Amino acid sequence: MFQKILVAIDTSEIGKQVFESAITLAKATNASLMLLHVLSSEEEGSPYMPIIFSGMGYAGGDKIIENYRQEWEAFAQQGLELLKSRQQAAxxxxxxxxxxxxxxTPGKTICDFAQSWEADTIVIGRRGHSGMSELFLGSVSNYVLHHATCFVLVVQ
Structure with missing residues (x-):
């Protein structure tokens, strides 16, 4: 039943539990895993880009943009290192x-990739936002639950 499991990995605290749940499911069903990290400014710990009015000749704007680019590259490298370590653990x-x-965008990217990779299950975490914070921040797990074309396992 489960042969191809897509695991949505991020740098949050729940990310380790999501990974461990996916390992348990894969072992029980003899499935393979695809570990996916979505590079997004929505992710906790992603670099922050201050608002710059470069068209108005803002002094230091180029330096701020270069710093942001370097921080983004470091963030992307951190994501790759996390993926490599989780692959080795698997x-x-x-x-x-x-x-x-x-x-x-995390939810859309997860759903699109799951469909193109032909995943039969997605394992994703839920941070537990509710009420106003979910309204303003959105919920990746909620988006995936409503848009995925396969089974979804949400880890809390």
């Missing part, structure tokens, strides 16, 4: 795993 646990990192 392999050590006897689970076949590969990984990819994609830029984009």
């Amino acid at each position: 392999t050590q646990a006897g689970v076949q795993a590969e990984y990819t990192q994609r830029p984009g």
